[in-house]
Amino acid sequence: MTPRLTHLDDSGAASMVDVGDKAASAREALAEGRVAMAPATLDLILSGMAKKGDVIAVARIAGIMAAKRTHELIPLCHPLLLTKVAVEIEPDPALPGLRVTGLARVSGQTGVEMEALTAVAVACLTIYDMAKAVDRGMRIEGIRLLAKSGGRSGTWQAEPLP
Template sequence: MATGTRLTHLDDTGAANMVDVSEKAVTARTATAVGSVLMKPETLEMILSGNAKKGDVIATARIAGIMAAKRTHELIPLCHPLALSKVSVDIVADESLPGLRVTAMAKLSGQTGVEMEALTAASVACLTIYDMAKAVDRGMVLSGIKVLEKSGGQSGSWTAPDNT
């Protein structure tokens, strides 16, 4: 099946099925996804100063993102369980938002891509930030969750057009 020609998770009758990757070559595959949590400046300051009631927001969100990537197949129907070799979640403050920017990377040597794992890591890290700070800022907005780039596999490398 050529990527972009038809939906890979639908068979000829339109029924949803897990894609058979058994004949695909094992290649090194990496994907990077991003997301942001926009918040009040005072919420960002509270998080950065370590004064959140629930604890270290950034460290907790990083761990939550890593754990989520490892469980993507349990959360997203038809995703393959993957033996990830690396997951990283980086969270940095951006006072121009104001808020926190999350970058998640997933990597493996395998027969299927890791875009969903990277997206899940970024999404859950953002959700965790919201959860830990919602008591002081219920108006936070999760924004811009997307794949920035992927490499490996039959389709090769891809980078988002604006890559931001």
């Protein structure tokens, strides 16, 4: 069997997948990303003295809000009744910068990978937005799915980075 993209119909046109006949199941996804920055920028963020306010708290809320609106941002995503969204942001002096993880859960007929990835992407963008006045050279890196569970395809986990 040749693999095929699920969001293309038989004629090759973009199409929302019909999940109506699928059984609801518990599903979870975990994603990650990083914002690399100058050490002084990281220090400023951690001190809570950034001009726009508490960067980490605002980015966390932005990520949660984004996960809940994924279907409005990604054209063929289904609206989901998420049961849990969590965004964690941790300093990494070795980067230097911030590591962001996003967790999404649902009991439903389709997965939550896009919600977890959207949470991470928007949290990273918010960090950039709130600190760009002091460091335009920040880099958003490594946004990827770490793990997913549930549904017909079961459990999947990313290989560790070298």
